[in-house]
Amino acid sequence: MSLLQLWKTGGEDFQKKQIQQLTAVAGDGSLKDGNLTSIELRELLSTVPTEQLGVYLQECLEKAFSDSGLVLQDIVNEFGQRLGCDVVHGLYQGKINAIGFDGIWRFPNGYSIVVEVKTTDAYTINLDKIAAYRKRLILEGKILDNSSILIVVGRKDTNSLEAQVRGSRHAWDMRLISAEALFKLVMIKEEADDQATIEKIRSILTPLELTKLDFVVDLLATTTEDIQESISEESDEISKGKKGKKFTPVGFNKEVAKNIQTYLGMDLKKISRTLYAPTDKSISVRCLVSKLHETKDRSYYWYAFHPHFKDDFNAYVEPYVAFGCGSPDMIIYYKMADMVALLDQLNTTSKEDRSYWHVHIYETADGKIYLHRKGGAEPLDITDRLVNF
Numbered sequence: 001m002s003l004l005q006l007w008k009t010g011g012e013d014f015q016k017k018q019i020q021q022l023t024a025v026a027g028d029g030s031l032k033d034g035n036l037t038s039i040e041l042r043e044l045l046s047t048v049p050t051e052q053l054g055v056y057l058q059e060c061l062e063k064a065f066s067d068s069g070l071v072l073q074d075i076v077n078e079f080g081q082r083l084g085c086d087v088v089h090g091l092y093q094g095k096i097n098a099i100g101f102d103g104i105w106r107f108p109n110g111y112s113i114v115v116e117v118k119t120t121d122a123y124t125i126n127l128d129k130i131a132a133y134r135k136r137l138i139l140e141g142k143i144l145d146n147s148s149i150l151i152v153v154g155r156k157d158t159n160s161l162e163a164q165v166r167g168s169r170h171a172w173d174m175r176l177i178s179a180e181a182l183f184k185l186v187m188i189k190e191e192a193d194d195q196a197t198i199e200k201i202r203s204i205l206t207p208l209e210l211t212k213l214d215f216v217v218d219l220l221a222t223t224t225e226d227i228q229e230s231i232s233e234e235s236d237e238i239s240k241g242k243k244g245k246k247f248t249p250v251g252f253n254k255e256v257a258k259n260i261q262t263y264l265g266m267d268l269k270k271i272s273r274t275l276y277a278p279t280d281k282s283i284s285v286r287c288l289v290s291k292l293h294e295t296k297d298r299s300y301y302w303y304a305f306h307p308h309f310k311d312d313f314n315a316y317v318e319p320y321v322a323f324g325c326g327s328p329d330m331i332i333y334y335k336m337a338d339m340v341a342l343l344d345q346l347n348t349t350s351k352e353d354r355s356y357w358h359v360h361i362y363e364t365a366d367g368k369i370y371l372h373r374k375g376g377a378e379p380l381d382i383t384d385r386l387v388n389f
Contacts, residue, residue, distance in 0.1 A: 002026075003040035004047055019056040020065045031070045033092050041071070042089070045078045046279045047267045050190060053078060054183050061154045061179065064119070073102050073117045076152050076179060080105040080115065081279075082186045083202055084271070088142075090115075101133045104143060105150075107202055112143040117179075118161075119154040125161065131170050148207050151176040172207055188223065193273040194308050197222050255328035256287040259389045263333075277316055284316035286336065288359075289324035300362035300372070301325045305343065307355065312336055323361060329389045332361060332369065332382060342380070345373045 003026040007015060022044065023029065027037030045053065053075055060072040070092045080087045085105035094100040103115035114134045118125065130149055137143045151174060153161060158176055165174050177185075189201045200219045257276040261268045268276040268285060277284040286309055290301040303323055312319035319336035347358040360372035361382070369386050370379035 002043065004044045007044055007048070019059050019071055020068070023067060023071060031067045031092060038074075038092075042074055042078070045074055046081065047269060050082060050183075050186055050270060053082075054187075057179055057183055061119070069117075069119050072119060072154060072179065076115065076117045076182065077103040077105075079182050079186050080113075082269075082271075083189055083205075084108060084198060085113075085202070099133050099136050099140075100129075101137065104137070105205075106143075107199075109199065110144065110146060111206065112147040113150045113205060114143065114147065116149065116151045118151060124164065125151070127164065127168050127170050127174065131173065134173070149174045150205050152179055152182055153177070154179050175205065175207055177205065189272070190270050191273050192223055193275070194306075195311055196308075198272065252289050252324055252328050253287040256289060256322055256324040256331060257285060259328050259331060260285050260287065260322050260333070260387075262389075263387055275312070281315065282317050284312050284319045284336075286312060286319065286321040287324065288321065290326070290361075292326045298362055300360050303359040303361075304349075304356040305339070305346070305359050309336070310340060323359065325361060325363075331387045331389070332385045333387050334385055342371070345377060345380075347374045 001009075003022060006025065007022070023031065023037065023041055026040035026044075027035055029037060031037050031041065045056075048056075056071070057075050060068045060075065073092065074089070077087050077089055080103060083105075085107055088104040088106075090102040090104070091098060091100060101114050102117045105113040105115060107113075114130075114137060116125075116130050116133075130151070134143070134147060134149055138145060138147070149170070151161065151165075153176060155178065158178060161176055165171055165176060168174075185201065185204065189198055192198050192201065200222055204219070253274055254270070257268050257270070260276070264283075266278050266283075268278055271277050271284070274287050275284060276287055288303045288305075290303050293300055293302055301323065305321075309321070313336065321334050321336050321339050323332040323334075324330070325332060343357050347360075349356055349358065361369060362372065362379075363369050367383075368381060369383045371382050372379055
């Protein structure tokens with residue numbers, strides 16, 4: 001039984017084991033390039049929630065153990081995966097004639113980062129050697145000139161390494177970040193939802209000229225707007241004609257994803273605030289949620305369907321959308337293509353900064369589920385899309 005299977009079936013006690021203990025029961029318990037232990041560990045890291053990766057990160061940093069530096073390298077590369085990069089794992093141990101990078105992260109826009117992972121900055125690092133890795137990768141056609149180096153350091157205090165980089169001829173091609181800050185960046189990315197915002201978050205890892213600070217302010221503003229967007233839209237929707245009505249935001253996207261994961265029988269990990277997908281990108285599930293809204297005339301569930309949801313077609317083989325109706329136990333499940341085909345029949349909102357379609361779903365007394373359509377068109381019976389848990 002693989003490490004991931006043990007983690008899934010071993011119960012809460014097994015899932016509470018430290019990463020050192022989990023590595024010891026994977027394969028033969030020793031991490032080597034390409035061996036079963038490495039394969040099983042990376043499979044586990046690619047599946048567990050990001051919060052759990054943060055726990056494993058702290059265990060690697062707070063108490064060194066055999067192979068802790070190698071586990072740290074795999075965790076850092078998994079962070080790259082969760083930032084939406086195409087990741088190539090480097091070697092654990094250097095080999096003659098092999099390029100000794102720890103990871104290559106390719107951004108969707110074609111930019112690449114050569115990653116070097118260090119548990120500490122207590123010792124002087126050979127920056128020329130790291131820079132040579134990048135040059136060789138360019139010469140061999142594995143990355144383009146449009147690339148840079150990112151040094152990820154376990155410790156927060158990186159003052160000596162920062163000074164070393166600033167004083168070197170590689171100052172423009174290298175940046176560094178603590179492993180904990182990288183973890184926080186992943187968590188911020190997973191609370192955003194718009195791809196433009198996510199691209200800006202990724203760009204933090206590239207060399208930037210920050211004499212002028214407009215970029216930082218713009219990034220903070222854009223990320224905040226993205227995270228608050230769904231709250232604002234739902235608040236606007238239910239407050240029409242109801243001034244002073246208290247609005248309580250709702251968010252059980254994670255629980256909807258968990259139930260859909262059970263329904264599909266496959267592991268889904270969080271990609272953004274509403275998007276979940278397996279590691280192989282064979283499908284994706286856009287998990288949207290709504291509380292029950294009640295008016296004098298009827299009760300209904302309301303969702304904003306954004307234009308960027310259609311981007312899922314480019315990134316995943318078969319995208320879906322799941323509407324959590326009041327709770328994660330009642331879900332309307334649609335192929336994204338089927339949902340997109342209905343958009344012209346739905347009401348829209350167009351504002352200066354964004355636009356979206358209105359998805360109104362309601363249940364009748366006889367248990368039927370309907371989708372509201374604009375212009376007085378007959379509601380669409382979507383009862384057959386209902387999945388109960």
